[in-house]
Amino acid sequence: MSTPLAPLITAAGLASIWRASNDGVSAQITHIALGDGAYAPAQDQTKLRSEKARYPVAGGERLGNTQIHLTAIADDAKAFWVREIGFILADGTLLAVWSDPKAALAYKAADVQLLLAYDLALNALPPDSVTIQSSGAGLNLSLASELAELAAAQIGEANRGLGRDERIRAQEGRLQALEPQVATLQNRSQALEQEHAADKRSGLELATANAAAIVSMQHLFVKQRLGA
Template sequence: MSTVLVPTLTETGLQALFNATQDGLDAKITQVGLGEGAYAPDQTRTALESEVHRLPIASGKRAGTHQLHLNVIDDTDHAFWVREVGFYLEDGSLLAVYSASEGALAYKSPTIDLLLAFDLSLNGTPADSITVVDTGADLNILFAPELARLATASINTMRRYLVHRLA
């Protein structure tokens, strides 16, 4: 799933961003929080309303002067509707929050890993002032088990056909 999010920047996050830029540094997004809360977020928010858990960023890159592309993988056994997302800085400050007041962004099944890709638009921040700290995960390897299962099923189907045909 890939969605362009225009989140609400928080006062706490903007202050942390200001502090970092005053020191000549970039603020670093390190985690994404997922939760079940559905509301219209405001700038005074310091946490998600109903956070289920936080995830490290699997991979991320700058997609423009005010846009970041982030990927997170939820491989837990939690089951919930993702209706709120928080973007956390290295110091734990909530930089920005997005909530789907109606509907949901995704459903996390306890038996299936959820891969979320976000194009995060941060137009209310100085250009190139935020960087992404990721785990460096190679997301291409996530598809290997599924491809192996498909190949096995295909080979078994062909084998059954040949056994039936030759009998």
Template sequence: MSTGLQPVITKAGLAAILTATKTGLSAEISHIALGSQAYTPSADQKTLRNEVARFPISSGQKLSSTLLHLTAVADGTTAYWVKEVGIFLKDGTLLAVWSHLTEALAYKAANIDLLLAYDLSLAALPADSVTITSMAAGLNLTLAEPLAALATALIAEQVRGMDLRDRVASQERLQRIAEEQISSLLARLSAAEKYASETRDSLLSLAVINATGLMTLQYNQIQKLLGA
């Protein structure tokens, strides 16, 4: 997905374009520069305020007479927030500059390539006064969509993994609850068995006592009959 940029056209860039058009040529955009300082850009600028790195245009497409689609790849070991963007002509002139006081455009992580894809509006310039020079070697940006699809698939797989971990955790919680319930049932069963055993022993003892008393009573009656 492209980011739409409406940069400030610099006086130096406009002068370069007017010079080129007078000779029947078009000014050529060749590089994108990224910087880390946030501010309100000015037409008097000739450089970025804090340029971190400059990258060749990897590919470009003219969407209309005043709208260009630019792509480049920002590489390197430096990490920084992209808070200013400069569009440079082939001769090194700063054609246009974008920045914002409070909003960063992107984050460039260390040792991770950042794909830059910008729709550059040049409505303030004469139609067809700017062309694009592609200078990157060995880079095929037609892989951008497959790479985006791969990234989407990886993210989806991570989401599925998180969902699986959540379900496993849920099953573990249910298992713990079931084990606690079984343990409670076993404890109650043991208590019931103990109570039943104690009750049975008590009943047996009572039966023995009753039988002993009955036998004693019968014995006494027999003795009385024999004495008579």
């Protein structure tokens, strides 16, 4: 969503607008400047106190005679808290400035796209005296909404992935806890198999001995009969 701002119109910006009006044209806002200075803006300002970056206006529209909507994308490697904002005209003049001595407006992370979307109330200016010169990127609120939905979906999927990872780790922990029990059961099974094999060998040996004794007795009985 866009942030409503009522920036202070600078004396230099007002003079630039009057010059443009005398030529029969409107002053054009071309860039949005961001800085990390925190203060109460002054009308005699000609620049931000601590400007960190400046971005071209990507798109915008007129919401009324003295209200306009601006969008831009901050996508460089700079990182800072956004505590002051300047709106720059085509000739480089600081038209208006916003800042707050206590509150930061946003955080600009390094190499992460930050959508800048502002609704400006320029009630101190003549109607229709300011227009927007965009880079033609066509960025608007509908795109901002899509980007927000995409970001939310990505965050949700990441959270679900973290949940799956936690469940997998929990299952792995339970399996590791069962490994000693499984090993004990395997050892017992092998011992029982060995006992069974030993019992089987003993039974075979006993049966063989019995058979041999029977054969020997029969042989002795036959010899006695023949001798008689």
